[in-house]
Amino acid sequence: MRLRHADGTIVHLAYGTNVHPAETVDGLVEQIRRYGGGVRATLGVDLLGLGLWLPAAAAAELAARPGEVERIRRVLALHGLEIVTVNAFPYARFQAEVVKRAVYRPDWSESSRLAYTLDCAKVLAMLLPDDAVRGSISTLPLGWRSPWYADRDAAARANLGRLAEGLAKVSADVGRPVQVGLEPEPGCVVETVDDAVRRLGDVDMEYIGVCLDTCHLATQFEDAATALATLDAAGLPVVKVQPSAALHAQTPGEAATREALLGYAEDRFLHQVRERRGARVTGRDDLPAALDSERPLPARTPWRVHFHVPVHADPEAPLAATRDELVASLAAIVGGDRPRTDHLEVETYTWGVLPPELRPADDAGLVAGIAGELRWVADRLIDLGLEVS
Numbered sequence: 001m002r003l004r005h006a007d008g009t010i011v012h013l014a015y016g017t018n019v020h021p022a023e024t025v026d027g028l029v030e031q032i033r034r035y036g037g038g039v040r041a042t043l044g045v046d047l048l049g050l051g052l053w054l055p056a057a058a059a060a061e062l063a064a065r066p067g068e069v070e071r072i073r074r075v076l077a078l079h080g081l082e083i084v085t086v087n088a089f090p091y092a093r094f095q096a097e098v099v100k101r102a103v104y105r106p107d108w109s110e111s112s113r114l115a116y117t118l119d120c121a122k123v124l125a126m127l128l129p130d131d132a133v134r135g136s137i138s139t140l141p142l143g144w145r146s147p148w149y150a151d152r153d154a155a156a157r158a159n160l161g162r163l164a165e166g167l168a169k170v171s172a173d174v175g176r177p178v179q180v181g182l183e184p185e186p187g188c189v190v191e192t193v194d195d196a197v198r199r200l201g202d203v204d205m206e207y208i209g210v211c212l213d214t215c216h217l218a219t220q221f222e223d224a225a226t227a228l229a230t231l232d233a234a235g236l237p238v239v240k241v242q243p244s245a246a247l248h249a250q251t252p253g254e255a256a257t258r259e260a261l262l263g264y265a266e267d268r269f270l271h272q273v274r275e276r277r278g279a280r281v282t283g284r285d286d287l288p289a290a291l292d293s294e295r296p297l298p299a300r301t302p303w304r305v306h307f308h309v310p311v312h313a314d315p316e317a318p319l320a321a322t323r324d325e326l327v328a329s330l331a332a333i334v335g336g337d338r339p340r341t342d343h344l345e346v347e348t349y350t351w352g353v354l355p356p357e358l359r360p361a362d363d364a365g366l367v368a369g370i371a372g373e374l375r376w377v378a379d380r381l382i383d384l385g386l387e388v389s
Helices: 025-043 056-064 066-078 100-104 111-127 150-174 193-200 214-219 224-234 255-262 287-291 323-334 363-383
Strands: 002-004 010-016 048-053 081-087 135-139 178-182 208-213 238-242 245-249 273-277 280-284 303-309 319-321 343-346
Touching: 002 363, 010 081, 010 363, 025 048, 025 056, 025 066, 025 081, 025 363, 048 343, 056 066, 056 111, 066 081, 066 111, 081 111, 081 343, 111 135, 111 150, 111 178, 135 208, 135 238, 150 178, 150 208, 178 238, 193 208, 193 224, 208 214, 208 224, 214 224, 214 238, 214 245, 214 303, 214 323, 224 323, 238 323, 245 255, 245 323, 255 287, 255 319, 273 287, 280 287, 287 303, 319 323, 323 363, 343 363
Parallel strands: 010 048, 010 343, 048 081, 081 135, 135 178, 178 208, 208 238, 238 343
Antiparallel strands: 002 010, 245 303, 245 319, 273 280, 273 303
């Protein structure tokens, strides 16, 4: 979906396809047809964007076989879809039975992460619509925080230098910039926007910046307007934004709230939990550890849980979603005289692990849910003065 900002910028709105389990090129083609086309038809728009997740094996095959990329271009055109952004955070098997910390491997200290990301850049360059200004890729925030020793940090910095060189070549070949944004996430080496400024201050900012996920910002109790000012002061570009909502528990010490939270304590993904006491933010690495472990998280102040809940509907009380924070973030990102980024990717990859009563019953339910999220975000953008283009 494309919307026009008052300054004339075309803002691309997409949904992240890492909600789907496809791992092969044939699987990608089928998911584009089945889900992407279905969501576009449900929305009733002429053109819909996909934030394409490229598993490593499929990315390598597509980078080496342009004819297969052309097959994807044909199915995109057939179903009224476009791709200007790629999600290259998960490397493979993101919808496996158990993912947890495996999503952070390989990290940026490993050459396989560099090779994968450059494969994604080559594929994206071939998929970009003719009138797209640029392409964007989101990636993990260096790696999980532990262990992260000096040798791994040095290797990661060297790989980011090689990444910039590779992106420069891809950008020159396609005649438009292809940029990568590292995505701050709770528990990682780059956990907050302040970490991003500290860790990424020496990257080539023409090609490397940050991807802001508003669920992650909310989980860390970060304010989007402040985050943008911090990035501005450092010169780090906002390559991409993922509008998303975290789970909020106002009274985590109450029995009813804890019972409700148990419904979100599932085995596939890591759900980091944070609480703020004064200026200090503390937490646990997963929801079960916060609720019931040798060192449970104190429940004297509200909790935020890194669980991407659908942005258009609050969970049942006593839980809530950080939708107010999301609305404020969108205002800071696109509500001013100019948009801070032109690539927005709604990334709710957790539809399949919601509490059973909230999960889609079938493909039609998933399509309807994704369409509902996109419609809600588009409506908020229209409230901010953007127009459907």
